[in-house]
Amino acid sequence: MNRVLIADDEPNLRLLVSATIASEECEVVEAADGDEAWALIEQNPPRVALLDVQMPGRTGLELARAIKERSDLAGITVIMLTSKAQQADIQAGLAAGADVYLTKPFSPLELLGVVEHALETA
Amino acid sequence: MNWQRAAAADAALRAVFAASFEPNGAPAVPDEGGWSGSPARASNQPDPLHSPDTQLLLYARDLARLQRLRRAYERFLPASLDPVAPRPEPPAVRTASALFTDMRGFTGLAERFADDPAGLLNVVNAHLAAVVGAIRRCGGVIEKFVGDGVLATFGARNELQDHCERALAASFAVVGANESLNRRRAKEWGFRVEVGVGAAAGKVVVGTVGTPERAELGVLGDPLNIAARLVARAKAGEVLLAASVYRGAARHVRADLFGDSAVRGRAGQVEIYRIALLRHT
Incomplete structure (x- = not known):
């Protein structure tokens, strides 16, 4: 079963993202802060991690760096999903290890395409 | 005897409980005609259909029927309706x-x-x-x-x-x-x-x-x-x-x-x- 982690401190954003990508072939797990997200990642690494940048606990950037530093987590595709949309923010996200950088408000079709592509190539 | 009544009450409640959770659950209680195959009784014997124990079982039977009816109709109603205390809602x-x-x-x-x-x-x-x-x-x-x-x-x-x-x-x-x-x-x-x-x-x-x-x-x-x-x-x-x-x-x-x-x-x-x-x- 493909596992996708959504880490965001806004419950309704998690609901919208989950509703967009959920399918019978995909298990979605949610974390309300960065520390909970890291615990879930270590416990059972997902194929895809959708990370907000600004969250309580570890930030999305810190999580991306931590994932990319661990060889046993190399299979995780990191997707930033954040309202930080300045060019400098995007560069910082990609530098931290994000494979894809998406901004809010997000396009459901674009998000679905990115996640499906990540799951197909994982 | 008290223990017999307690056993009957226990059996009745178990039957209702089972009927509440089993889709086709039916409690082992008598229908209107009494227990099928009941032995004949002498005219001077007390009427078992009107004993407190049997009344309790009949009550359990009716309760179980209501539970089954409730289950049958719940799927035709919005989930937010309260099936335990249905009442006209003010607008x-x-x-x-x-x-x-x-x-x-x-x-x-x-x-x-x-x-x-x-x-x-x-x-x-x-x-x-x-x-x-x-x-x-x-x-x-x-x-x-x-x-x-x-x-x-x-x-x-x-x-x-x-x-x-x-x-x-x-x-x-x-x-x-x-x-x-x-x-x-x-x-x-x-x-x-x-x-x-x-x-x-x-x-x-x-x-x-x-x-x-x-x-x-x-x-x-x-x-x-x-x-x-x-x-x-x-x-x-x-x-x-x-x-x-x-x-x-x-x-x-x-x-x-x-x-x-x-x-x-x-x-x-x-x-x-x-x-x-x-x-x-």
Whole structure:
């Protein structure tokens, strides 16, 4: 079963993202802060991690760096999903290890395409 | 003897308990004619049908029947109705979201099943099962089935501050669940099932609709009419949203402005947003 982690401190954003990508072939797990997200990642690494940048606990950037530093987590595709949309923010996200950088408000079709592509190539 | 009465009460309660959870559970209690195969009794013997123990068992039987009736009828009612204490509700006005789903190309599908309408029902029910599951996961209440479509509300029967986000999430989930159904069954069926969604938000009233003889707890209001008009225009895999519902979630999700449009039967214009969830739309 493909596992996708959504880490965001806004419950309704998690609901919208989950509703967009959920399918019978995909298990979605949610974390309300960065520390909970890291615990879930270590416990059972997902194929895809959708990370907000600004969250309580570890930030999305810190999580991306931590994932990319661990060889046993190399299979995780990191997707930033954040309202930080300045060019400098995007560069910082990609530098931290994000494979894809998406901004809010997000396009459901674009998000679905990115996640499906990540799951197909994982 | 006290222990016999206690044992009878225990058996009766166990029977009711079992009947409450088993779909076809029936307690081992006598029917109106008493226990079948009961031995004949002498005229000077006490009547067992009127003993306290038997009365308790009869009570248990009636209770179990009521439980079965409740289970049978619950599936025909909105989930928010309280089956334990049903009562006429005073009308309540709330700000809520309404969502309509509708199968696309249903007329052609019905034609395909012209000689096998039971097969059509199977397809429609498989689709509706996916739709209902998706709506419920997002906190919606299924108000009614309208042919091959569903009317659901968010925040009509109970206050929901985030009814717009929930309705929007349900719209996505409906299309996604229908796609999962297509991945699972389209090859076997030889065709795809398509769905469109319309949603709007605003004030609604929840109250008893009908006459004293025949009534239902219904939801009425402008958002329901707008959502119904929008779903009629939504293409396969498409969600059409009134601005009233989209604005509640616009900071999260991007949508295309479809335009200001008149909605049939309404004097005012409605600002409509469109979200396509399938690549071919």
